Amino acid sequence: MTDPIRIAILGASGYTGAELVRLLHGHPNTDVVVLTADRRAGQPLAAVFPHLAHLHLPDLVAIEDVTDWSGVDLVFCALPHATTQAVIEALPERLRVVDLSADFRLEDTAVYAQWYGGPHKAPELQKTAVYGLTELARERVSRARLVANPGCYPTGPQLALMPLIEAGLIDVDDIIIDAKSGVSGAGRAPKEGALHTEVSEGIHAYSVASHRHAPEIEQGLSRAAGRPVLVNFTPHLVPMNRGILCTLYVRPCEGVKAADLLARLGERFAGEPFVKVLPPGTLPHTRHVRGSNLCLIGGVDDRLPGRAILVTVIDNLVKGASGQAIQNMNVMMGLPEAAGLDQAPLFP
Numbered sequence: 551m552t553d554p555i556r557i558a559i560l561g562a563s564g565y566t567g568a569e570l571v572r573l574l575h576g577h578p579n580t581d582v583v584v585l586t587a588d589r590r591a592g593q594p595l596a597a598v599f600p601h602l603a604h605l606h607l608p609d610l611v612a613i614e615d616v617t618d619w620s621g622v623d624l625v626f627c628a629l630p631h632a633t634t635q636a637v638i639e640a641l642p643e644r645l646r647v648v649d650l651s652a653d654f655r656l657e658d659t660a661v662y663a664q665w666y667g668g669p670h671k672a673p674e675l676q677k678t679a680v681y682g683l684t685e686l687a688r689e690r691v692s693r694a695r696l697v698a699n700p701g702c703y704p705t706g707p708q709l710a711l712m713p714l715i716e717a718g719l720i721d722v723d724d725i726i727i728d729a730k731s732g733v734s735g736a737g738r739a740p741k742e743g744a745l746h747t748e749v750s751e752g753i754h755a756y757s758v759a760s761h762r763h764a765p766e767i768e769q770g771l772s773r774a775a776g777r778p779v780l781v782n783f784t785p786h787l788v789p790m791n792r793g794i795l796c797t798l799y800v801r802p803c804e805g806v807k808a809a810d811l812l813a814r815l816g817e818r819f820a821g822e823p824f825v826k827v828l829p830p831g832t833l834p835h836t837r838h839v840r841g842s843n844l845c846l847i848g849g850v851d852d853r854l855p856g857r858a859i860l861v862t863v864i865d866n867l868v869k870g871a872s873g874q875a876i877q878n879m880n881v882m883m884g885l886p887e888a889a890g891l892d893q894a895p896l897f898p
């Protein structure tokens with residue numbers, strides 16, 4: 551039996567931090583040794599998250615109070631974007647890092663500056679970061695010191711569209727991504743737009759034609775196409791806690807049907823533990839993945855000639871964040887990729 555991997559979770563008092571703690575509790579090869587917080591530093595985790603009170607874990611501390619990293623092997627950074635670059639740059643070089651924020655996802659730091667409102671604070675480190683959409687980057691992830699975990703919205707659409715673009719099966723200049731997210735995607739820190747009164751009993755589009763996940767999706771699709779690709783991406787906030795459903799409107803090449811697209815995806819993801827392609831005509835619900843690391847993909851032909859509609863679902867806190875982060879850690883550390891991630895979805 552090998553020694554457990556000693557884990558620090560920065561931002562453990564947030565939603566994705568708590569989800570890392572929950573999932574790592576079931577991981578056979580890890581030991582959580584450091585938990586950090588900002589406003590909640592100094593408190594026991596059970597005071598912040600009573601649902602984790604049965605676990606024996608260290609209290610929350612401020613990052614600056616962690617002066618000795620010698621007892622840590624791998625760091626999960628679950629901090630707000632734009633705070634993470636400086637934090638990771640200050641960590642000892644020896645530590646492996648999985649960053650859940652957006653700070654290292656965009657390879658071009660000029661594009662980062664344009665979408666995240668300021669210059670990149672660690673451009674040299676950015677050159678070493680690997681974008682960790684695990685199923686499509688496994689080999690690079692295995693060698694990475696720093697993995698940029700994909701955004702919650704970009705995960706499903708890239709998994710469904712990149713293999714189709716690589717196979718030349720769809721028109722890359724006509725892709726519409728209609729996305730709907732649960733409110734936990736906005737994090738736990740109080741925000742007016744996430745209040746119950748603002749979100750319940752309604753649904754609304756936001757950041758229309760201007761959401762920061764559009765360039766992240768375009769980065770992946772452009773790599774698959776071998777040339778620049780732009781997408782129409784519209785996110786919506788829906789009154790549920792977890793889950794992201796993306797409806798993808800695509801134009802298959804002449805003679806290609808939805809069943810052919812699904813067949814290609816089925817071949818591409820054969821044997822993958824977490825990406826499952828449904829039979830033609832069967833469409834997934836967010837309920838089908840709740841609490842699990844699964845991404846489900848379904849599809850149908852549109853009545854409109856030449857159009858097909860694909861639907862992807864993930865749990866934003868699992869495959870869209872902490873689950874995929876653990877999947878990446880498993881690949882980086884040479885562990886079985888599904889270790890700690892075999893939870894079946896909570897249905898209904």
Ligand SMILES: NC(=O)C1=CN([C@@H]2O[C@H](COP(=O)(O)OP(=O)(O)OC[C@H]3O[C@@H](n4cnc5c(N)ncnc54)[C@H](OP(=O)(O)O)[C@@H]3O)[C@@H](O)[C@H]2O)C=CC1
Nearest residue numbers: 561563564565566587588589590631651735737738739871
């Ligand atoms: N929620 C989601 O579905 C997803 C989130 N992400 C990304 O993951 C990261 C974490 O998200 P999430 O867990 O939702 O966010 P939360 O707002 O729920 O949690 C943020 C965490 O960071 C801590 N924190 C806040 N500001 C600072 C600071 N200046 N210095 C140190 N610590 C700080 C908070 O501490 P305290 O509470 O004590 O103040 C808390 O522990 C973000 O970058 C987010 O964009 C990625 C994919 C999906």
Ligand SMILES: CC(=O)N[C@@H](CCC(=O)OP(=O)(O)O)C(=O)O
Nearest residue numbers: 651652701702731732733735736
């Ligand atoms: C519902 C909601 O507010 N979602 C967030 C994105 C969620 C997220 O986690 O963004 P990152 O993956 O880039 O960190 C938003 O629209 O900004």
